[in-house]
């Protein structure tokens with residue numbers, strides 16, 4: 001699916017999202033859906049759309065079909081014989097969770113222990129060609145109702161940019177995401193970010209460098225949030241023990257599924273760290289999973305879960321995901337609470353592969 005606008009980060013630009021939808025059907029014909037969230041190139045994590053497909057076809061689907069289990073919460077253990085490949089695991093596990101909620105005639109949000117009727121959301125804005133263009137993009141999103149803005153930063157597009165943005169939007173809740181564009185040698189430079197009253201600074205340093213993030217957090221008053229650095233419950237436990245961050249971004253795909261995401265949520269709740277739900281430029285299917293997860297109590301900060309229209313001319317779910325005044329209503333229909341719009345999905349479909357028990 002072509003994005004409405006290219007999404008530029010410190011690593012490069014995404015113009016299209018090439019992904020697949022996993023459909024799981026139970027013995028009674030109940031269908032659940034999951035989405036692979038990896039990109040076509042491995043810049044964000046090591047996975048790509050094609051590695052996800054390979055891991056599912058060769059390992060994860062055969063494991064699912066060949067094992068005995070009663071609850072989607074058991075899949076993390078069953079998939080444990082495959083190392084990493086979290087986005088592949090999450091695509092399948094998410095579809096099973098959807099079936100399970102539908103079998104139990106409840107919404108996915110309720111099944112997961114969600115407590116919110118609506119979730120607060122913000123918008124993530126990529127690097128723009130000019131400051132003027134950035135300011136007009138922010139204006140447009142604020143006018144649409146988004147109340148928190150995340151700005152991508154990299155060396156050369158950071159403090160000067162923030163100074164100008166802050167002069168136009170003095171009170172707007174703003175955060176930045178560096179996708180590991182800095183090192184500890186930049187500490188004096190990064191200290192300047194403290195002047196701009198930022199909600200947080202997301203993943204400034206190396207992807208898995210929890211030690212350097214802990215050192216940096218002691219130097220900055222801006223809270224550090226980890227994204228790429230948290231790929232499991234164990235990472236979250238280590239980051240908390242070291243003081244590597246004050247906030248965590250939870251992405252279902254990055255941590256290997258909903259079950260692991262909830263374990264991290266519960267751990268952060270025990271330690272009083274706020275979490276929020278990150279995005280991967282998903283279609284409506286992945287977005288629906290994010291909305292359900294973000295209804296859990298420790299999701300205390302707005303997530304990167306924008307409306308379908310922010311990225312897509314036409315989404316593959318009906319109704320499309322809608323944002324109203326900075327909030328998305330948590331659907332109360334069974335499962336993910338959105339239907340697949342097959343007319344639209346079939347227009348984008350390249351191939352289908354089926355597996356059965």
Ligand SMILES: O=C(O)CCC(=O)C1=CC=C[C@@H](O)[C@@H]1C(=O)O
Pocket residue numbers: 009044124177179227278279280281282304305306
């Ligand atoms: O899906 C969204 O709206 C958020 C997108 C977003 O900010 C990101 C998606 C994927 C990789 C990154 O560039 C970035 C992030 O790091 O959170």
Ligand SMILES: [Mg+2]
Pocket residue numbers: 177179202203227228249
């Ligand atoms: Mg990020």
